Amino acid sequence: MGGTAVVVGGGIGGLAAAIGLRRIGWEVTVVERAATLGDAGAGISLAANGLRALDELGVGKAVRDASRGQYSGGTRTPEGGWLARMDGAVLERAVGTPIMGIPRSTLHRLLRESLPAEALLIGSAAAVGQAGPGTVRVDCGDTVLDADLVVAADGIGSKVRELLFPAHPGPVHSGSTVLRAITEQPVGLRTDFELTWGRGAEFGHIAFHDGRAEWHAVLSLPAGTRFPDPLAELRRRFRTWHDPIPALLDATRPGDVLHHDVNELRTPLPSFAVGRIALLGDAAHAMTPNLGQGACQALEDAVSLAAALSAESTVEAALTRYDAERRPRSQEVARAARQAGRMGQQLSHPLAVALRNTAMRLTPSRAAMRMILRHHAWVPPRLN
Template identity: 40%
Template sequence: MTPTDRRRAIVIGAGLGGLAVAAALHRRGWTVGLYEKSAVPGAGGAGLAIAPNALRALDTFGAGDTVRSLAALSGDGGLRRPDGRFLVRTSAEAVRARFTDQMVVLERSRLAGILRDAASDVPLHAGTAATVIETGDGRRPAVVHTATGAEEAELVVAADGIGSAARAAMFPEHPGLTSTGWTTWRFVIDSAVPVQPGETWGAAGLVGLVPLAGTRTYVYAAANAPRGGRAVDERAELLRRFGSWHAPIPQLVESVAATEVLRNDIAELAAPLPAFHRGRVVLLGDAAHPMGPFLGQGACQAIEDAVVLAHVVESERGLDAYTAARQPRTSDIVRRSHRMGALALLRIPLLRALRDTALSVAGHASPDTAIRQLISVVDWWPPTEAPR
């Protein structure tokens, strides 16, 4: 490779993680090529949460304040029963006071647009698949095959999602994905109905409501369901499950078009990966650590991955430092999110009753119960910054 090639990176996948790492690497002087097999990058999805840990990461390449400007959470909210009674209360103000920053929930497409703007100087090859054919080593570059032929790079970032082809090629002995037995529904709706942010847990599953900027609301739900199960009309399925729950859940579901409801099963890795890199190729986001949505940290952890990788890639330990920094933290969050899902989606009525009683007692005894559960997740700072 020529001297300029030694700082060339190829990013496979222009989802949120791929866009974030392209922006972070470019800011540090790398020449980056971004490849996305979809002809329309950034399309799809509904809403997502960006917690203070991810906002701090976004600050490192100048996108944090743009996301903060879309914050819409305010007032009281919390965890409720299907009849509307609160089990645990919290508030956006309490989150802001504890973490010196806010929680922002926004449309996935909006965040993708913000990240694309941050990486606007990086050429995006949409509709172009890229495949790792050589992982490289300390002396040889990695090699990626695209529609125009083979390309070499000092660094290849595989941000190719939960079904990552790069992960399967790098670790062919790994058992891959396994079903959790849970499914999710999501939609964003424009509605003037007042919404208190929070979740409701009951026998049918869980429903979350979050106000977005303007008059839009993000609605999500989860339940126990066989993998691959689908309803002819997912809106009708939501009404069947949650139509008797407290307002405004039924009203919001009734108002959405059936075609706007997204349904996805939740999968996780059957076992942790041995590393997040091999040779000069690294895995990022869902390619490295797919996780359930129950802590709202999927996108946050991909963004953390991006800024940590950009920070350590040229250090003495290089990609070993990336695996060492990211694998323990993300593995812990995967486990914690799974435990939260198992708690929210308990099947046995007696266990649900005991859970609700324990949550209610804890919530009354300590108003910051919900916030304390997030401290070790959200109190994270990028490696370029010191905690305040």
């Protein structure tokens, strides 16, 4: 089965969906309201499931070549003590690859370069409506597109999701806010990846292959909290935390710090598909970042959608299959991510933090590996 598709949203999930659809013979237009595509943001970790999806889309090698494997690191206390060590070599033996760290803008560029320029309609807002039996119309201002399929990959604030499910409460604040940046220059790091958990705060870093690093700071704060000088505020809050946290902050330009509230779709959607419209990525299952699975789940969505369309004889049957395959898994991962946040950075009572830390130190490495494999050991369907 082939046809014409419009992907609303030019982020990682939307571009991946377009690549997958083109690989099975569909004509695809990606509509993105931003005037420029995806060269902003900090860093991203890609687990085995996301990398396997990229392999199936034909861009896995390029992404690996631009990434750095996370072989060393783990979770620490603010004083520097280890709660859990990470052994990327063990994970690689279990699933075939370590977790890989890459700048988000680099990943976005590699996906974008896998599509022809004429498939991208940039700087256009999309309004979705019914054109006739078996056709969805997307109004992009001066351009009107009629399609056999619309893929809504328009993010956590998805307008298409609001259209399909007007009674759904939409995204809610998780109780946390995140500040993050990529260092201006290389930083001497002894590990590839670290998380440090304090009381109501987390600081982490991802090392890149060029020596620079992404860092993030997650704070338990009300929605809308902002600071006149974010970098100065972080230096104040984390001034007593272990190295290399101060060095990472010192290697960052103030204007490079991004600050966003952490929101999620806490109320699960009843379906990821209505008629000939499919929801994908954050539009379908926006989750907290505590498991590092947001982008990976969007990549899984993209491959699964293309595979379903390749296997089924009608769009409706394919979307029914896509919903049945993707909704249970992605919503389970979202629940697990929420729980990880509650047991990690969001803990603030000293006794609760002490109990959590003790439990982490006593957890056998094999048990920790089993929890990781629940999410990483996903095998994509083949795109023929």
